Amino acid sequence: MDPSEELSRHGDATPAPIALSAWTDLVQEDLLHANPTAENLRRPVADVQLYDALDDQANVRNAVVLAMGVSCGSVGFERVLVHAADGEAAAVIVKARGTPIEDLRAASSRHDVPVLVVGDDADWTRLIAMARTAVAGAAVDSVSGVRLGDLFAFANAVASIANGAASIVDPSGRILGYSTVPGQPIDDLRRETTLTLQERTPPALDADFKVVYASTDALFVQSPSGIRDRLALAVRAGGELLGSIWIIDPGGERRQPALDALDRLAPLAGLHMLHARSASDFTERRNADLMRTLMDDPAQASFAAAQLGLEFTDGFAIAAFALTHPNTGSLDAMREQHRLLQLVTVTCNVQFRSAYSALIDSVVYALLPCAGESPRAAHRRVIRDIGSYATTISAHPVVAAVGGIAEQIGELPRSRTEAVRTLQYLMHQQSVSRENPTLHPPAAAVFEDYWTELNLLEIGTYIAEKHLGRFDVIDAIRAYDAAHHTDFLITLRAYFDSNASVSTAADRMHVHGNTIRYRITRLAEEFGIDFDNPSTRLWLWLRLVSTDL
The missing domain is CATH 3.30.70.1230 (Nucleotide cyclase, GGDEF domain)
Structure with a gap:
């Protein structure tokens, strides 16, 4: 059977829920079954949801429930399991954080709901995207023999199905994988990008990429003279743009089947790209460690x-x-x-x-x-x-x-x-x-x-750390203002900021000049401020400005 016919046959059918064991294989995360009975492994998975403690009415039937922020063994954890069991959920995922596996197995058996354990350092964001994409990608099995995350093998499969040379590009313009199917024509642009593993123009600056990113469907992209036309698809997972797939247009009667095939491959493409990205997480963490070393x-x-x-x-x-x-x-x-x-x-x-x-x-x-x-x-x-x-x-x-x-x-x-x-x-x-x-x-x-x-x-930090402000009157003025609803401290700051100009300070505060004069006189009398002493003025201004920025 022709690969495109095989894909069409699967794509026309309504996707059936995937078994929990097959779903965990697609996710390829380090998920530990607390109670891996045959019945639990056969549970159907059709959705992935975050647990919301304030929404006990949420429909979780056949859903994998991610208990983020829930401590195992707590009342909240028991509530999650009751909600999952009553709603016929496929499973609950938690972080054990030291809870013995025997306790989790007992909880799973007690509530008759599978419990899966993810590592304490697992990234919930990545897990959610991977989990949801695994549900969507499970329905497309025409290229299931390709190892998840092997984008070069996946590009070959796509090229065979779409009858055109394929390239997989990330949002920065980096070529993550490309096909090498014999006999498929390419052009100078394809040849250059596969050699450099980089697009000529960054996607953020390229009009064609922007059009493709704005669409949820595969598109025909007309290229300038001398360059073959392309078919393109934006690849997403959980609303996040992961990149795009570009196919050299097979033309004629093959174009529309190729576009349809790309649309049906979208969930599986997202799953492959997520796995490829997770494989690069090590590099990202290594770079972060090296950057931290450089700076610290x-x-x-x-x-x-x-x-x-x-x-x-x-x-x-x-x-x-x-x-x-x-x-x-x-x-x-x-x-x-x-x-x-x-x-x-x-x-x-x-x-x-x-x-x-x-x-x-x-x-x-x-x-x-x-x-x-x-x-x-x-x-x-x-x-x-x-x-x-x-x-x-x-x-x-x-x-x-x-x-x-x-x-x-x-x-x-x-x-x-x-x-x-x-x-x-x-x-x-x-x-x-x-x-x-x-x-x-x-x-x-x-x-x-x-x-x-x-x-x-x-x-200001140095003054606070050394308790140098305990001898001046700033705190006393602040307390007086709070108790009597006055504006002496604001007036003092405006007066200093105005180089002791009464008229400038009055303009800053939108009051009459006599009001400023009265308040300055009161500050001198009530708090003993010597406004003629330049050292006093400098110190009080530093105190005010270093705590008010």
């Missing part, structure tokens, strides 16, 4: 630079990026942080033709090269571009900061500290602006833009 451990920094292939000739600057997400530990936030990492990597590749980036503790870090006559202009441009592109990955703005230039490898920790300090300052300003919509603070900056404010904050 000067003794081992040279080794880390060598492992990354980093040539420290013109210097680098550390850039830090973070989403203003209200809950950085949530599932949505984690997914968006990984998308931000991908965006930073892609943009740095476009700007600098190289990318050294990693996601560490909810912050994406990148090493920005300092080549050329205006490295800071390039740094400003790249963080501005990333901020403008960020609307495609999150509803929450991205804040970006770049530390000072590190001319030697040992200066990278200093650059990282400056980047983080600047990032935290900008994040604080964003938070203040949400309470006061009239403010419009920038979301991206280099360290030099705010070095004065940042250094004043350092002074």
Whole structure:
């Protein structure tokens, strides 16, 4: 039977639920069955759901329920199992976190529901995407002999089914796999991209890629003269764009069957790409460890630079990026942080033709090269571009900061500290602006833009740590204002900020000049402030400004 006919035969049928044992094979995660009876392994799986403790009415029939944030052995865990058993769920997935397997087996037997255990360090975001895509991909079995995650073998299978040479591309334009089926025609573009393993133009800047990404179906893409037309499909899992498949158009009567085949292959393509990406997770974690070593451990920094292939000739600057997400530990936030990492990597590749980036503790870090006559202009441009592109990955703005230039490898920790300090300052300003919509603070900056404010904050931190403010009157004035609903502290700050000009301070506070004079007189009398002493004025201004930024 022709492969395309085989695929069509399976695609026309209504997908039946997959057995739990077959589903776990497709997921290929380290899932341990607490009670792997024959009956449990045959349970049908048709959906994957996150457990919601506030929604006991959710339909979980034939669904794998992910008990995220539930402690085994707790009342909450028992509630999950009761809900799953009553709703005829396929299974419940938990993190054991030290709970003996015997206890989990007993709980599984007691409630007559399969319990699967995932490792304590498992990434829920990746597991959910993999689990849901496994359900969808199970219905397409015409290329089931291809090992999951082997994108070169999968490209060969797709090329055979669609009758055209296939390439699989990630969102950054990197070629993840391509077909080598004999006799299928190719062109110069295909030849070049398979040699370089990179598209000529990054997808973010290519009109054809944008059209394909905007569609949920496979498309015919007309190419310029000298280049063969293409068929293309955007590959997604759980709403996340994983990349795309491009087929050299077989033409004629073969075109529409090839487009139909691509559409039916979409779930399986997502499953393969998710597995391929999980295989690359080790590289991502390794890069994060090496980046952390570069920024935190000067003794081992040279080794880390060598492992990354980093040539420290013109210097680098550390850039830090973070989403203003209200809950950085949530599932949505984690997914968006990984998308931000991908965006930073892609943009740095476009700007600098190289990318050294990693996601560490909810912050994406990148090493920005300092080549050329205006490295800071390039740094400003790249963080501005990333901020403008960020609307495609999150509803929450991205804040970006770049530390000072590190001319030697040992200066990278200093650059990282400056980047983080600047990032935290900008994040604080964003938070203040949400309470006061009239403010419009920038979301991206280099360290030099705010070095004065940042250094004043350092002074404030030093004062607080050393308890140096216990001898002055700032806390006493603050307490008086709170008790009597007065504005002496605000007046004092406005007066100092105005270089002791009563009229300027009055304009700042929108009051009459006599009001400022009266309050300054009261401050001198009630709190013993000697406004004629320059040291006193300097100290009190430092105290005010270093705690109010």
